[in-house]
Amino acid sequence: MLIDSGTASTLRKNRNPSLPPFREIEFYLLTHIDYDHIGGFVNFLSKAQRNDLHPDLIFFGNTLDLIRYKDNDEVGFHHGSALSAHISALKLNSKPLFSEDVLCFKNIKITILSPTLEHIHILKEKWIEIEKELNKKYYGDEFVSVQKKKFKIDVKAAPDDSVKNPIKDLLNSTSIACLIEYENKKALMLGDAHPEIISKQLKTILKNQQIEKINIDVVKISHHGSKHNTTSELLSLISCNRFIISTDGSRPYNHPDIETINKIIINSINAGFTKVYFYFNYQSASEFEIINEAELDIEICKIVTNEIIL
Structure with missing residues (x-):
């Protein structure tokens, strides 16, 4: 399964x-329709032949009809052919996914945590307004260097949660997020999902299983480490010390936010872990310095890699 595609490049x-050969990938999952998640899919599928793809390929994604494509190899939102047209032309099977859906195949169980059907309906209703805002954004592929971040971890202070209203952040609150279970391993893949939605679904799982926390082997942190998409409440519902942060750290957002790193480290210390692992796909995103790291009761491991072996 390939979850999201990054930009066209x-x-x-x-x-x-x-990355395995495309013909060997049986499932594509597009979490949501923001450019840095769809660009590679749209660019690739616009040029692909059916023989380039797995014969039983299924494309999972919501609101695919809203995605537009320009003729100049760039993804836009105001004209061109829809991604759904490429999927149709290639005769691919496509399916939407919503919270509480469960997929089971080849000893893999995938429980969908987000989005809610309610937020999908609101996204479609407000699409013209959202589309205008998207057209104002610049989406570049080139890395822009940023100054190294330096900060201090205060274990005694409770980190503040800065959360956006899901209705005012529809592109992210309609992101597909899921719990993937394979053999004895569990991974939380959170896309750009909203933390309140994820927390609500995790609480349901905890209640149904009559447990206090879910043991997770690795978490792909939501929205590239944005401070608005990871809360102390969400982290308190899981037991995990391995976190993926997918970002190049470039402007204008300079992800990951130090508030997110701070919450993860404090939660890991409070949970009794002696090590916490951060996995990055770009060196630049890992270049932050915790001034009082030597004083903390935890070893902080920053790893830049394309592959994680659990």
Whole structure:
């Protein structure tokens, strides 16, 4: 399964040596329709032949009809052919996914945590307004260097949660997020999902299983480490010390936010872990310095890699 595709330049074998041949990938999952998640899919599928793809390929995604494509190899939102047209032309099977859906195949169980059907309906209703805002954004592929971040971890202080209203952040609150279970391993893949939605679904799982926390082997942190998409409440519902942060750290957002790193480290210390692992796909995003790291009761491991072996 391939979850998201990055920008048009991201989905290339020479840039991602761990990426298997496209013909071997049976499932594509598009979390949501923001450019940095769809660009590679739209660019690739617009040029692909059916023989380039797995014969039983299924494309999971919501609101695919809202995605537009320009003729100049860039993804836009105001004209061109829809991604759904490429999927139709290639005769691909496509399916939407919503919270509480469960997929089971080849010893893999995928429980969908987000989005709610309610937020999908609101996104469609407000699409013209949202589309105008998207057209104002610049989406570049080139890395822009940023100054190294330096900060201090205060274990005694409760980190503040800065959360956006899901209705005012519809692109992210309609992101597909899921719990993937394979054999004895569990991974939370959170896309750009909203933390309140994820927390609500995790609480339901905890209640149904009559447990206090879910043991997770690795979490792909939501929205590239934005401070608005990871809360202390969400982290308190899981037991995990391995976190993926997917971002190049470039402007204008300079992700990951130090508030997110701070929450993860404090939660890991409070949970009794002696080590916490951060996995990055770009060196630049890992270049932050915790001034009082030597004083903390935890070893902080920053790893830049294309592959994580659990």
